[in-house]
Amino acid sequence: MNGLTIRPEELLACVIADLIGDVRHVAVGNASPIPAAAALLARERGKLQGLGRPYVSLLQSRKHNFFTDGARELFDCAGQGRIDVFFLSGGQIDGEGNINLVSTGDYDKPKVRFPGSFGSSYLYYVVPKVILFRTEHSRRTLVGKVDFISAPGTSAKNVHRSGGPIALVTNRCLFSFDRARRRFRLDSVHPGHTAEEVADNTGFEFDRPAKVPTTPAPSLATLALMREVVAPQLAEIYPQFVQQVFGVASAASTADNPA
């Protein structure tokens, strides 16, 4: 144990692990060390409870990636209803849960071009629990209306939609998403942050309770699990992240990504 100083990354991973809950299968895309830590934490908790779940597929890893039917299997698997939780982000996210991974300004003459929609225009519709995760919480990223909809937060009633956003986790707070009302609700602010600060830095309207609670700190047991069991596993995939957050170097860190 590194003592009682809790790093922001640890707090966020714990918040996300709680959002994951008890499910069968969590998949995590590339370049997502905090969601990956959360998924592995959920798996370790499942082990401790004797549940033997969730399965965790870390798409960036060889060891924690069970797919053998090529790059399409993740999407087929989600279409089958076998992926319960996935993570998405956005260059822009708006108050109706729309996400933009393509560009700002006019599509034909963009001001900023992002990489692209990846699988979001599909997975956002069919994965029951999509957790939005964006560490930069600003009016630049959380906007009134996205310039391009890679995937909408909600759909018309007649559109097949078995999934969608359940929450948005940022460096400042946790929002839950109400699909019926098509709005975010401020559930808690992380220690050291305030509801007013959140409002100042958010480009969209959101609901909030009269008194906004503070995101609870992880329990000592959870912290121990994360630092002692999860961190060494994570180090195989995100060695620099683990070194920086947990101060752990993994002997196996060269397995997937020796560079």
Next chain:
Amino acid sequence: MNGLTIRPEELLACVIADLIGDVRHVAVGNASPIPAAAALLARERGKLQGLGRPYVSLLQSRKHNFFTDGARELFDCAGQGRIDVFFLSGGQIDGEGNINLVSTGDYDKPKVRFPGSFGSSYLYYVVPKVILFRTEHSRRTLVGKVDFISAPGTSAKNVHRSGGPIALVTNRCLFSFDRARRRFRLDSVHPGHTAEEVADNTGFEFDRPAKVPTTPAPSLATLALMREVVAPQLAEIYPQFVQQVFGVASAASTADNPA
């Protein structure tokens, strides 16, 4: 060489090999030793001519079967236009090239039930050269109109159809099929058979030239190729057939089907 006595099976294999012609890929279904012999003969001829084609896929064989994407690959491959020749048969075949692999009498209360349509309801449409092969040439098998159409010989102009029947080979004769006229034409009768006998034993009308030629006997070179090169390969898959027709027993005959 076994001398100049040519077995009927050898003649039929040679007729079929000539129909195959110079193509890229011939596939042969299960329980089809004569078409398989023809396909292997076409391959050996291609080798002698330095063409390096056709590829031959014998679906019953492990050794001569190149598919690795499961049972659907043959059909996908045909859909891609990569299968040039396939063989079909029928419990009934009629004069418009319709084939019946399902049942006689009423579909809901059949008199005779055959195994079923297999892939015919698809492959007959998309394989450019489908060779119909039925050794029992009788009014029972070659009928005026099939009781059930597993696959039609021709299709309306607006129906996607890149393939279809080119010929019907029986124990008595060779018919070619004219897709525009939707009729068979008697091309030749096998040695020892006559056009009148063919007409007597055929339940459908067909075209015929004023004088019907006799199917030419295979050349000595072709016979040698079949007996010396093709037969030993075929013995791996159809040991009893090869023993019976060619008098050849294969040391490797236990590889695919030891029984």
Next chain:
Amino acid sequence: MPLFANTVEEALAPIADGCLLVVPREVSGVPMEATRALVRRGVKRLHLVALPTSSLQADLLIGADCVATLETSAVSLGEFGPAPRFCDAVMRGIIRMMDATCPALHAALQAAEKGVPFMPLRGLIGSDVLKQRPDWKLADNPFGDDDPIVLLPALKPDVALIHAPMADRNGNVWIGRQRELATMAHAAEKTIVTVEKLHDGDLLADPVLAAGTLPGFYVESIALAPRGAWPLPLPDHYPADAAHLAEYARLAATADGFADYLKRYVHEKRAA
């Protein structure tokens, strides 16, 4: 994590009466030991999908009165002749027959695999196969000009039942080139597997073995069944038992003979 069952019977528990059950073709490694166990248990009213064809397995289940509906492209004993119980049941009208063509079954399973409601397929138009399948629809290809095409609804089995050479202790199953087994498992709600043997080590850890492996998260239960495809072949492992299949063809030609076969080769096993 799949259940590692102590017996084949235990692994088969999810196959209830009336189940929509998909099984593989006669040369892909047919779970015959499991099939005999289903007959012994007396499963009823199966909607049996044989992908895309069957031989002994469908004939045995039909003869033993386990099948209400059969959806397949063909049933035959191949070189041993027609499938006698299948032919008899169809001619007497005691099973509901859904005649298909091989690629249509593959495509309908792939639709379920991909989570789409249907899949288009060429061919079929003008055939009585299509005419007898009111569940298949003729549509106009929106990318063509007066171009009719058949749409097949997704086929989502309750259970896929397969036999494979080996599984590891994480429930991963090596299927090799028989990739239709993976599609069946992806498409089905639950997958039950019998295997020749357990593999020591992780099939997914070896890149060469992993290429032919069905991941365990698709699998509901696994049981050991050495020579579990007998008397049918297991590709690259053992051939068909031709003498036994010839005996089956001879016995199953009559109802009495079939009853005798069941007694000797299916039910007496129970006492053994």
Next chain:
Amino acid sequence: MPLFANTVEEALAPIADGCLLVVPREVSGVPMEATRALVRRGVKRLHLVALPTSSLQADLLIGADCVATLETSAVSLGEFGPAPRFCDAVMRGIIRMMDATCPALHAALQAAEKGVPFMPLRGLIGSDVLKQRPDWKLADNPFGDDDPIVLLPALKPDVALIHAPMADRNGNVWIGRQRELATMAHAAEKTIVTVEKLHDGDLLADPVLAAGTLPGFYVESIALAPRGAWPLPLPDHYPADAAHLAEYARLAATADGFADYLKRYVHEKRAA
């Protein structure tokens, strides 16, 4: 039988200017040696499909002015940041962008693989991805009730270009778990393969190797290219060259820097 080319350049002959070329995602074994050869040859006006995403390969081809149209779900250098030549080209409007989403590209290739004119896909409705793709159509699911669904036209590339660990002398190519490479080859008119090494013996003769093998009859030409995916990774063989990718990201941030990169790492190779 595929052509065994003496050089990568010779194997690439079928890739003409204006070719509809499909390449695999950044972690599947990207044919980078072949990509550099294409840049050296000065191929023009490619319609490049990256299945379903790309990194260095698309950025390099775009920067070197080889691409007219780019169809993909994302281009990024991952941990090394945005793909600078891609972003620059899109912002300056000098390539035609066809934004997609990963499963749509997989499905469109599978449509070509199956010889069907289109494939349905869930999702997409209400997105601007769909709005910007007039070639995709919204249809009514005939098996549903007021159930709109997107139909994607089959995507049939002229050429699939892939890199793999090995090929045998019959032209069979071992691809392992990277099964999208098989779908690409099935869908494309011609497939060009570079490999790390030749395998002695027949890949199809060994059931374990066969499970991960693309049969040679899909392959047009093959060339040896040891470390042919460098500086990208080849799964289970070598990792990405992170130092080189960081250098690329730094240089390609400007047009001059990119020209310098091309000179040092692409063109000077020719003289070597």
